[in-house]
Amino acid sequence: LAKTTQPISMDSYEGQEVNITCSHNNIATNDYITWYQQFPSQGPRFIIQGYKTKVTNEVASLFIPADRKSSTLSLPRVSLSDTAVYYCLVVGRTYKYIFGTGTRLKVLA
Amino acid sequence: DAGVIQSPRHEVTEMGQEVTLRCKPISGHNSLFWYRQTMMRGLELLIYFNNNVPIDDSGMPEDRFSAKMPNASFSTLKIQPSEPRDSAVYFCASRSSRRSDSNQPQHFGDGTRLSIL
Numbered sequence: 517l518a519k520t521t522q523p524i525s526m527d528s529y530e531g532q533e534v535n536i537t538c539s540h541n542n543i544a545t546n547d548y549i550t551w552y553q554q555f556p557s558q559g560p561r562f563i564i565q566g567y568k569t570k571v572t573n574e575v576a577s578l579f580i581p582a583d584r585k586s587s588t589l590s591l592p593r594v595s596l597s598d599t600a601v602y603y604c605l606v607v608g609r610t611y612k613y614i615f616g617t618g619t620r621l622k623v624l625a
Numbered sequence: 626d627a628g629v630i631q632s633p634r635h636e637v638t639e640m641g642q643e644v645t646l647r648c649k650p651i652s653g654h655n656s657l658f659w660y661r662q663t664m665m666r667g668l669e670l671l672i673y674f675n676n677n678v679p680i681d682d683s684g685m686p687e688d689r690f691s692a693k694m695p696n697a698s699f700s701t702l703k704i705q706p707s708e709p710r711d712s713a714v715y716f717c718a719s720r721s722s723r724r725s726d727s728n729q730p731q732h733f734g735d736g737t738r739l740s741i742l
Contacts, residue, residue: 548728550660559629559716559733560668567728603668612681612732615668 518542520604520616527622534591536619538604540611541585547608549580549587554601554618563602564589591621599623627651629734631717637740643705646737649698652721658718658731659692659702668716674700675722686711707741714738 521539528534542550548567552560564571566578566587577590578593601618606610630649638644650657658673672682677694685692689708694700704711718731 550730557735559718559735560731562730562732565728565730607728613670613673615660615670617667 518606518611519614520606520611522602522604522616522619523618525620525622527625528594529593531593533595534598534621535625536589536591536602536604536621537586538589538616539586540604543584543606544609547606547611548606549578549584550607551576551578551587551589552603552615553604554603558601560603560615574583592619594623596623596625609617629717629719629732631715631734631737633737634735635738635740637742638707639707639742640645640708640742644707644739645712645742646702646715646717646739648700648702648717648734650700650717651732652698654719654721654732655697656720656722656731657694657700658720659700660716660718660733661713662716662736663713671702709741712739712741 528532551563553563554560564576564578566580568580571578579588590597599622601620603615603618632647656675659671660668662668671684672692674694688698692702714736716733716736720731721729
């Protein structure tokens, strides 16, 4: 089974924009991309999802290039409360519901 | 709306004992997932159900693990006998996978922290 690939960790400062990229080279035609956020002692929480191009909601943007082999989660102006682990999950035939290792984001004051 | 409800939140038991974890999915959701999370292995999918039927149980570690979904509002994950290496946080998630609700995300409970001594 294929697994997504993300950086293990990232540091950022408050107020900066953070971009986390996920690689999913084996994505199939009907698969779609979701991102989750997880705080300690809590379950993962859905942030955003998309199929292609760009999706934006009140907390994040998701950029997906034409070949769909990667995706980038963009968090505008992060705050200390955005410190968490962020997971990319590709849902569909190839990746099913398998989570990758996630990216541990630490926001510094 | 109530989210996914898991019980107990914490469980500490001795090796060899039977452990039963419970999950109540969000009302109206027809897919249910069990995950296990450890520092070493991250989030692992154990099994998932569609319309109460197990679809993929390839992630279930071994015969000591079993999962059931007797109805749309309840599922159990049982470990018998339990071993120290089963210590982890177990998450349940649910989603709607009906065609009319295309691409709905999973909603996770807050997990059961299991410690086997």
